[in-house]
Amino acid sequence: MGKPTGFLEFGRELPGKKDPAVRIQDNKEFVLNEEFGEKINEQSSRCMDCGVPFCHNGCPIGNIIPEFNDAVYRDSWEEAWNILSSTNNFPEFTGRVCPAPCETACVLGINQDPITICNIEKTIVETAYREGYAKPKIPTSRTGKKVAIIGSGPAGLSAAEQLNSAGHSVTVFERDEKVGGLLRFGIPDFKLGMDIIDRKINLMAEAGVQFEVNAHVGVTVNAQQIRQDFDVVLLTGGSTVPRDLPIPGRELKGVHFAMEFLGQNNRRANGMDLKTEEIHAKDKHVVVIGGGDTGSDCVGTSNRHGAKSITQVEIMPIPPEKRPANMPWPQYPMIMRTSTSHEEGCDRHWNILTKEFIGDDAGNVKALRIADIVWKDAAPGERPGFEEVTGSERVIPCDNAFLAMGFLHPEPHGVLAQLDVALDDRGNVATQGYQTSQKGVFAAGDMRTGQSLVVRCINEGRECARAIDEYLMGNTNLEAKADSLMLSA
Numbered sequence: 214m215g216k217p218t219g220f221l222e223f224g225r226e227l228p229g230k231k232d233p234a235v236r237i238q239d240n241k242e243f244v245l246n247e248e249f250g251e252k253i254n255e256q257s258s259r260c261m262d263c264g265v266p267f268c269h270n271g272c273p274i275g276n277i278i279p280e281f282n283d284a285v286y287r288d289s290w291e292e293a294w295n296i297l298s299s300t301n302n303f304p305e306f307t308g309r310v311c312p313a314p315c316e317t318a319c320v321l322g323i324n325q326d327p328i329t330i331c332n333i334e335k336t337i338v339e340t341a342y343r344e345g346y347a348k349p350k351i352p353t354s355r356t357g358k359k360v361a362i363i364g365s366g367p368a369g370l371s372a373a374e375q376l377n378s379a380g381h382s383v384t385v386f387e388r389d390e391k392v393g394g395l396l397r398f399g400i401p402d403f404k405l406g407m408d409i410i411d412r413k414i415n416l417m418a419e420a421g422v423q424f425e426v427n428a429h430v431g432v433t434v435n436a437q438q439i440r441q442d443f444d445v446v447l448l449t450g451g452s453t454v455p456r457d458l459p460i461p462g463r464e465l466k467g468v469h470f471a472m473e474f475l476g477q478n479n480r481r482a483n484g485m486d487l488k489t490e491e492i493h494a495k496d497k498h499v500v501v502i503g504g505g506d507t508g509s510d511c512v513g514t515s516n517r518h519g520a521k522s523i524t525q526v527e528i529m530p531i532p533p534e535k536r537p538a539n540m541p542w543p544q545y546p547m548i549m550r551t552s553t554s555h556e557e558g559c560d561r562h563w564n565i566l567t568k569e570f571i572g573d574d575a576g577n578v579k580a581l582r583i584a585d586i587v588w589k590d591a592a593p594g595e596r597p598g599f600e601e602v603t604g605s606e607r608v609i610p611c612d613n614a615f616l617a618m619g620f621l622h623p624e625p626h627g628v629l630a631q632l633d634v635a636l637d638d639r640g641n642v643a644t645q646g647y648q649t650s651q652k653g654v655f656a657a658g659d660m661r662t663g664q665s666l667v668v669r670c671i672n673e674g675r676e677c678a679r680a681i682d683e684y685l686m687g688n689t690n691l692e693a694k695a696d697s698l699m700l701s702a
Contacts, residue, residue, distance in 0.1 A: 216286060219258030225326035226252055233557040237516045240402040240482040242309075243553075246335060253336050256329045257285040263320040267543045268330065271318025274672040276300050278315060278330055285333055294341040297334060299692060302371040303671055305342075305413060306396060308335030309405050311668045312506075318543035342412065349420035352380040358685045361386060361443040363430045363628055366394030367667045368658025369449030370417070371674030372681070375691050377422045379682050385422060386439070388429035390485070394451060396667070398476035401510050403517070407483050431627025440632065445653050445681050448642060449674065450628065452620040452659035458502065462570025467578040471507045471617035478514050494518035498610040500581050501525040501559075502567055503617030506552070511615045513554030524560045524609060528599075530588055531563040564588070566601060570614060581611040620664040639663060647677040648684075655681055 216222075228249040230236070236243035260282035268278045277296050284293035297304050308331055319327035341347040358381045362369045365387040377383045391397055393410045418424065428434045440446055455470045457463070474492050481487060494515040501511045504527030515523050532549045540546040555561065569582040585605035591597035622640030623629060629642065635650035637643040641663050642656040649656050657677035658670040665673075675692070682689035 216258040217262065219255070219286070220261050220321055220325065223255045223259055225259070225329060226256060227329055227332055230553065233516075236403070237513075237557050240478075240517060242403055242406055246332070246339065249332075249336070253333060254286050254288065257282040257333055259321065260286075260328050261321055265320075267318040267320055268315040268328075271543055271545070272315040273666065273669045274300050274675065276315065276330075276334075278328075281337060282328065282330075282333060285337065290337065290340045290344065291346045293337045294346045297337050298341075298347075301334075301671065302374050302675065303367060303413060303667075304334050305338045305409050306367065306405060307668050307671070308332070308338055309409070310400055312545075312666065314545045314668075317545050320543075323542055347416065349416045350374060350378040351420045352378055354380050355382065356380040356686065358382065358445070359384070359443045360445045360447060360681060360685075361439050362447045362449060363436075363439070364394060364449035364451060364658075364660070365392040365424070366449060366451050366658060366670060367396060368451075368660075368670040368674040368677070369394070369447070370414075371671045372447055372449065372657060372678040373422050373674075374417055374420070375675055375678035376681060377417070377420055379678070379686075379689070379691055381682070381685065383422050384425060384443070386425045386428040386430050386434065388427070388432070390426050392424050392426060398479055399472055399507075400479075401475060401514055402479055402482050403513060404510070407479070429627075431629070431631050436628045436631035440651075440654070444685060445655060446632070447677065447681065448628065448632075448634070448649070448654065448656040448660050449658045450623055450660050452622055452641070452664040453624055454621045454640075455616065456618040456621055458567060458616055458618065460567060460569055462572055462578065465570050465572040465578040466576055467612055468570055468614045469616070471501075471503070471511050471615045474613075474615050475507070475510055475514060478518075492613070494520040494613050496521050497612035499523045499613045499615070500609065500611040501615050501617055503527065503619070504529065504561075504563070505617065505619070507619075508615075508617035509552040509554045511617055512559045513552075513557060515613075515615075516554065516557040516559075520613075522560070522610070523558060524562065524611075525555075526562045526565040526567065526583065528565060528567075528586070529563065564599075566599075568606070570611070571608065578611055578614055580608045581614060582606065582608050620659070622663065623660045647680040653684075655684075 229245045231243040266279050281293045281296040313331045315330050316327040360376050360381050360383045362373050362385045365385050373383045373385050392414050430436050477487050495518045499515045499520045501508045534549050536546040564586050566584045566586045570578050571580040573579045585602040586599040588599045635643045642661050647655045657673040679689050679691045
């Protein structure tokens, strides 16, 4: 701990942001981190010598947070980078898009505002790239073992970097024309720019990781052939089947899954082929169905398109403003959160039942029939139910509807069918210690667990890499999760 009285002297501060009216004019990042200056040292000094750092447990990858905070306070940036990158392959991603469960577990957060861990992490990363501390992890020797990774999202990429650093020859197969998966084609550029992804991919390529793009395994590339050509196959294709809304009018033009809209906009913003019929929200009444991060991303993207109006509806009740009693510290609480996209303009509603899409004579959606609901307490062992509020049904204008209600499971056809791997009762890949039902075939990330956070997928990839390394070599020297090391110490 650099300054014992830091948490008494300084309050929580974050960098400023461009004005919403300015930032919606483009798709670029808008947090003014470079103007924060020496305040980052003050913020890191707030980290206490708390004895038991619960932030370790809150972080899915076990980042060694107090130690890198201390290094930042002392202006020892290379040390901070070495500490951070020892547990996190992609802090440049998590520093931008992670919901920061570490911060809600911060001990200081019991009676004060927690440490600004995510912003400190992002600052460490940008300093490391600027000063040349971020370097390719080139192995000292090669084992002669070959690993194929199918899918280039955060789980696949973290496993690739770990396995390559262990000396295995790693090839990552990606069905799109560029690497990144959800990172590239699901998260808007104003949150995570493609240049941030590319600079990390370039380091991985320099270290020896091979990338095969436009290689849709199970469709254009035979999965069984890959199984024969490699010692191990790792499946990290994500949970890509979205939850649908089977109500009248679902077939109307203008009703889209959120990822169709978001992925296409990232392509448009970077001069890439749209691949599908254009989806644009300019001068349209937009309704986003779903209240999570993906829905928020649709709001921010629609604002940048110049939508006439944006309405976001959620079937669940409005969350509480403060941590509820049934989610005590250090749990991650389900509370009301207003994103930067909401700040830019959005009409938000909760307890809303979406009943029907209403179209015009040309087959385009033009309105949405909705109603208010009231949730009822559930009996033990049963799901809660709801009832419609009498007289609350109404019709709202809707030229574009974006379904942002989450994902069900990976696509069961293609690679999973060709490799004949077993699925669990939720449609995810069934595993034992990351191994599937087929010898030499592993799975990690959302394809194995169902949809989750980027940071959890990074941990999945790292832990699966340890399992693969041990499978190939009989033991492993790859880093374990930091809190596992502390528990065994």
